């Protein structure tokens with residue numbers, strides 16, 4: 331269940347996020363993003379960066 335009341339202007343510093351790798355959520359090469367419920371491939375740097383942004387939407391894949 332997603333809670334949509336996440337404060338947008340109270341973002342934690344990016345440095346803090348880097349210090350805490352998602353080890354608990356991580357399994358193999360992907361994990362489910364707690365913000366948008368999308369599967370994040372840890373081998374894709376663009377996806378990792380995208381899903382680190384607070385309050386983001388699911389990444390769109392347009393071919």
Ligand SMILES: [Zn+2]
Nearest residue numbers: 363365366381
């Ligand atoms: Zn996400």
